[in-house]
Amino acid sequence: MSTNHLFDGLLGARESDSRTLLRVPAGASWSYAEIVELSGKLANLLREQGVKPGDRVAAQAAKSVQAIALYLATVRAGGVFLPLNTAYTRAEVDYFLEDAEPTVFVCDSARAREFEGIEAQVFTLDADADGSLIPASNSLPVEFENLERGPQDLAAILYTSGTTGLSKGAMLSHDNLLSNALTLVDYWRFTAADVLLHALPIFHTHGLFVATNIIMICGGSMIFLPRFDLDAMIEQLPHATSLMGVPTFYTRLLADPRFERELVAHMRLFVSGSAPMLAETHVQFEATSGHRILERYGMTETNMNTSNPYAGERRAGSVGFPLPGVEIKITDPENGAALAPGETGMIEVRGPNVFLGYWRKPEKTALELRDDGFFITGDMGKFDADGYVHILGREKDLVISGGYNIYPKQIETEIDALDGVTESAVFGIPDPDLGEVVAAAVVLEAGAALDQEHILSALQPLLARFKLPRKLVLLDKLPRNAMGKVQKNILRDRYG
Numbered sequence: 001m002s003t004n005h006l007f008d009g010l011l012g013a014r015e016s017d018s019r020t021l022l023r024v025p026a027g028a029s030w031s032y033a034e035i036v037e038l039s040g041k042l043a044n045l046l047r048e049q050g051v052k053p054g055d056r057v058a059a060q061a062a063k064s065v066q067a068i069a070l071y072l073a074t075v076r077a078g079g080v081f082l083p084l085n086t087a088y089t090r091a092e093v094d095y096f097l098e099d100a101e102p103t104v105f106v107c108d109s110a111r112a113r114e115f116e117g118i119e120a121q122v123f124t125l126d127a128d129a130d131g132s133l134i135p136a137s138n139s140l141p142v143e144f145e146n147l148e149r150g151p152q153d154l155a156a157i158l159y160t161s162g163t164t165g166l167s168k169g170a171m172l173s174h175d176n177l178l179s180n181a182l183t184l185v186d187y188w189r190f191t192a193a194d195v196l197l198h199a200l201p202i203f204h205t206h207g208l209f210v211a212t213n214i215i216m217i218c219g220g221s222m223i224f225l226p227r228f229d230l231d232a233m234i235e236q237l238p239h240a241t242s243l244m245g246v247p248t249f250y251t252r253l254l255a256d257p258r259f260e261r262e263l264v265a266h267m268r269l270f271v272s273g274s275a276p277m278l279a280e281t282h283v284q285f286e287a288t289s290g291h292r293i294l295e296r297y298g299m300t301e302t303n304m305n306t307s308n309p310y311a312g313e314r315r316a317g318s319v320g321f322p323l324p325g326v327e328i329k330i331t332d333p334e335n336g337a338a339l340a341p342g343e344t345g346m347i348e349v350r351g352p353n354v355f356l357g358y359w360r361k362p363e364k365t366a367l368e369l370r371d372d373g374f375f376i377t378g379d380m381g382k383f384d385a386d387g388y389v390h391i392l393g394r395e396k397d398l399v400i401s402g403g404y405n406i407y408p409k410q411i412e413t414e415i416d417a418l419d420g421v422t423e424s425a426v427f428g429i430p431d432p433d434l435g436e437v438v439a440a441a442v443v444l445e446a447g448a449a450l451d452q453e454h455i456l457s458a459l460q461p462l463l464a465r466f467k468l469p470r471k472l473v474l475l476d477k478l479p480r481n482a483m484g485k486v487q488k489n490i491l492r493d494r495y496g
């Protein structure tokens, strides 16, 4: 039998395991064996559609067990899984389809007409499993001889924006994903007794790889919520042992009077990441629930890099220690020279978790991934005296809103292209719910007949709704320093 590094590591031994891997609040559940079977049928379908090793399978699909099975099927068929945020507009998706050239594209049936005529074979998959994908695979065998894939073969591409405004596909290998999940199972002490309350989207590293891969490896199960919903969280927490979320999950739970100590007294672990968590949230969470949140730090390009300890002190305001096998170096951003503990500089990461490079963008890869394997994260930080890593800022121009990364450059490019606009600056302002939200300052041409409402409606077909500025101010000019660089810190202070 051939080896498939990632699939064997995740589910290799579980094809006749009748225990539950996943259940939804309405009651339906799927065993490990059933999900392996479903992935076998889908892998047969992908092969029938011409998916060969290295071919991309893109999915902009609602969260469902079938979407998870499609990820597994792609891996088994030797393909490269490419999940896309369901909020992306047609204009945004077009870019990914052109760049990645998938063989198969799966989307919601409500949007299928938008994608008529594209190069890829289009199938549809809705939240309730309706659509063409599942019927097309129904009569195919569950048996599937997995394609031979080694540790360094590509398993997934996840797009992440950049300072240029154009998204870059981070190429993740079988071993990037497997090695990181294996490390985390150990570090966070996941076992077959775990029930993870899964409320994250499954088109990002956090919800797809960290949460799902960990559970498959440890043999535990997941309660799969379609999205974060407070009522459902309060209802399901008593049945879970662990939760992974972005800080917004925790601030929203804390604000709900039903979130009390007794509700979660039985819980084992609360993990937070994807965005900075305020130290006061840590403190309040512990005071209310009796649990100390375990904060960790990751990136699309690197999976998880650091984590607070399971047994030792979980330090508020810190992202913990480098994970076993992961090296972290703090460097001078000007020249890359290593800095001493306590000094603040660029966080660089090396290890089996670090991606292979950006898809078809060797020049971008060369800018961020050093020859010696260290990846330049764009996050600024330091080690404290006890070896804990602290993230102290970002060198990259990035807004993190509710755990979604939003690159100002993409929004500025769209605003600047509007008739009547001279220039714009997009920046993050603090928000009690989402951490940060997007704000924009726009300078109009003299006499331009544009106002805030026109600008926002012109942006709607171009940008996912979570990227639309929540605050938009019209200015005569943007504040600039002596070098001519826009001073976003001044805008942030003034309008935040």
Ligand code: MCA
Pocket: 087, 199, 200, 201, 204, 205, 206, 207, 227, 228, 246, 248, 249, 273, 274, 275, 297, 298, 299, 300, 303, 401, 402, 403, 404, 405, 434, 464, 465, 466, 467
């Ligand atoms: C939804 N909206 C948002 C966001 N989410 N606006 C800004 N930022 C957001 N994050 C907007 C919608 O467009 C909509 O706007 C309105 O809010 C309500 O939408 P709804 O879906 O009801 O939103 P919500 O339920 O309030 O969602 C907030 C959320 C969600 C629960 C925080 O965004 C979420 O699940 N975030 C997690 C993101 C995540 O998984 N990040 C991991 C990536 P309108 O009314 O105008 O239509 S980072 C990663 O993977 C790295 C590796 C790592 O370290 O983990």
Ligand code: AMP
Pocket: 160, 272, 273, 274, 275, 276, 277, 295, 296, 297, 298, 299, 300, 301, 319, 377, 379, 391, 394, 400, 405
């Ligand atoms: P992404 O592009 O989704 O991979 O987002 C990765 C970025 O999210 C990192 O480079 C950090 O800036 C940020 N991030 C992730 N986890 C944390 C955390 N625990 N604290 C602060 N920032 C974080």
